[in-house]
Amino acid sequence: MGLWDAVTALPEDIAKAIMDTISDSLASFIRPQLEAARVLMTANINPYDFQGLWQVIVGIISLFYLLIFLIVGLKFVFGSYDTEQRAEAKEWFKKAILLVILVNASLLLYSLMLNISSGVAGAIWSDEFEKLFEFENLSALDITYLGTLAVAIFLALLTLVVRHMFIIIGVMLFPIGLFLKFIPPTQEYGSVLINLIGAFAFMNVLDVIILTGVQMFWNEFNYLEAISTLSLIIGFLLIFFANIAFGFIAIKKAFSTVGVKINVSSLVKTLAGPAIASA
Numbered sequence: 001m002g003l004w005d006a007v008t009a010l011p012e013d014i015a016k017a018i019m020d021t022i023s024d025s026l027a028s029f030i031r032p033q034l035e036a037a038r039v040l041m042t043a044n045i046n047p048y049d050f051q052g053l054w055q056v057i058v059g060i061i062s063l064f065y066l067l068i069f070l071i072v073g074l075k076f077v078f079g080s081y082d083t084e085q086r087a088e089a090k091e092w093f094k095k096a097i098l099l100v101i102l103v104n105a106s107l108l109l110y111s112l113m114l115n116i117s118s119g120v121a122g123a124i125w126s127d128e129f130e131k132l133f134e135f136e137n138l139s140a141l142d143i144t145y146l147g148t149l150a151v152a153i154f155l156a157l158l159t160l161v162v163r164h165m166f167i168i169i170g171v172m173l174f175p176i177g178l179f180l181k182f183i184p185p186t187q188e189y190g191s192v193l194i195n196l197i198g199a200f201a202f203m204n205v206l207d208v209i210i211l212t213g214v215q216m217f218w219n220e221f222n223y224l225e226a227i228s229t230l231s232l233i234i235g236f237l238l239i240f241f242a243n244i245a246f247g248f249i250a251i252k253k254a255f256s257t258v259g260v261k262i263n264v265s266s267l268v269k270t271l272a273g274p275a276i277a278s279a
Helices: 003-042 047-062 065-078 083-104 106-124 129-133 143-181 184-201 203-221 227-257 264-278
Strands: none
Touching: 003 106, 003 143, 003 203, 047 083, 047 106, 047 143, 065 083, 083 106, 083 143, 106 143, 106 184, 106 203, 143 184, 143 203, 143 227, 184 203, 184 227, 203 227
């Protein structure tokens, strides 16, 4: 190759070097995210790692036990000659005993719920899913595919991280929900907390079910070029939107239970208004 050929090929070589660098960077960005997504979808936290926080919450709740039993005692005293009030006092006493047992066993119950969640997800998880996560040479893929895949994984991973943060907070919220559930004036609020925690605890099962559909799509069309990457892009985008919708529906239902209604159109207008005005 002559000097002129080398000079004329220089812009092309520079562009190729830049594209290769970008591809390598995207591949390095994607690989750990793929592993993190796989772990977050198939495993849950160990609630006992946060037992100290749980003990603080249960300790605060236990301060109310004396008040509850005092109310029960007063109901027995003042309602001893009234059959209806005596029956009500007995019902309160049963609830108080059950409340103490459940609150103090809440960490075990929460651990069982998360174990069931990860167990169901693990049972659905197929070894064939590993094919969706394996790329011998990511940087060799088209940069458009890599960029889209990086965005899709990042968005899905963001919702998975938020879910894990919520189930960590759930270690403290779960005993509070049980406590509120057994106090007549706050039963609805207790139900809201317990339902929200349950919804987020089993969100990963929905994600694995989505991957099952993606795997079926991959098996059907794997003879097409780059179908593995396309399947993974579709899968992670579906996981992102499904998690957002699932979380929003759970929160909306929770608020409606306590009489607070969320108007989606008004919420969108409120959020989008300032952006439109500034534009």
